[in-house]
Amino acid sequence: MATIVLLGKLADLADAPSIALPLPRSAGLDWEGLKAALPTPLAEALDDPRVRVAVNGALLPDKMKLQANAGDEIALLPPVSGG
Amino acid sequence: MRHIRLAHQMFIPGTLIGPFTQANPGLGGVCTFVGEVRYDQGVEALELTHYEPLTLPGMHELADRAFARFDLMGLLMVHRVGLMRPGEPIVCVSAAALHRRDCIDAVDFCMDHLKSAAWFWKREKRGGQWHWIEPRAQDAADLARWQG
Numbered sequence: 001m002a003t004i005v006l007l008g009k010l011a012d013l014a015d016a017p018s019i020a021l022p023l024p025r026s027a028g029l030d031w032e033g034l035k036a037a038l039p040t041p042l043a044e045a046l047d048d049p050r051v052r053v054a055v056n057g058a059l060l061p062d063k064m065k066l067q068a069n070a071g072d073e074i075a076l077l078p079p080v081s082g083g
Numbered sequence: 084m085r086h087i088r089l090a091h092q093m094f095i096p097g098t099l100i101g102p103f104t105q106a107n108p109g110l111g112g113v114c115t116f117v118g119e120v121r122y123d124q125g126v127e128a129l130e131l132t133h134y135e136p137l138t139l140p141g142m143h144e145l146a147d148r149a150f151a152r153f154d155l156m157g158l159l160m161v162h163r164v165g166l167m168r169p170g171e172p173i174v175c176v177s178a179a180a181l182h183r184r185d186c187i188d189a190v191d192f193c194m195d196h197l198k199s200a201a202w203f204w205k206r207e208k209r210g211g212q213w214h215w216i217e218p219r220a221q222d223a224a225d226l227a228r229w230q231g
Contacts (some may be wrong), residue, residue, distance in 0.1 A: 005134065007132060007134055007204055008132065008204035008206075008215060009204075009206075009215040012215075054134070054136065054137060056136075057136025057137065059137070075134055075136070075137075077134065077137075077202070078204070079217070079218045080199070080200065080201065080202060080203055080204060080218065081203060081204050081205035081206075081215070081216040081217065081218065082198055082199050082216070082217075082218045082219040082221070082222030
């Protein structure tokens with residue numbers, strides 16, 4: 001299992017602040033695998049280049065190179081608000 | 084003196100400034116900015132969410148940069164998260180220095196970065212409906228003042 005944390009309006013697209021993603025202990029999760037496992041509106045929103053990803057609190061320089069495992073916390077971070 | 088934290092409940096900025104000033108003996112100036120939830124038309128509430136592993140560490144990194152860039156004696160940065168009503172404080176930044184320019188500029192620098200580059204997501208409630216606040220071009224322009 002991996003925990004997907006959804007920030008800002010991404011939480012609205014899933015109707016939840018986080019998603020528990022079943023993930024076999026031996027299997028890894030890459031970017032395409034993550035998107036395939038999420039609801040379509042959320043997966044589509046992730047293509048926005050301004051959306052950043054952090055794994056266990058560390059920002060990924062390139063989200064497309066995501067490599068996560070069971071037990072990881074993957075945060076999906078839309079652009080921060082100004083105003 | 085360095086005081087950086089997130090506030091989960093309403094705070095009273097005035098109560099922070101006295102102790103902060105006292106904690107920096109010999110200072111030549113203190114500059115303080117307080118941001119509050121505006122009474123914009125129809126705004127009933129503002130909610131700030133944050134991401135624990137990034138938000139506070141990001142504020143500490145910002146403080147490090149302010150200390151590196153300006154000649155500071157102390158820096159205070161308190162930022163609210165959670166639900167706020169119009170008139171409530173959102174943020175208080177105070178800087179102490181030997182000379183005024185350093186503390187004034189440090190507060191301006193910290194505020195521009197807190198507003199546009201810190202890990203906060205804001206939504207406001209109008210007419211009973213929540214609306215996410217999107218990044219504005221002005222925020223990027225404010226940030227660009229400090230680059231190069």
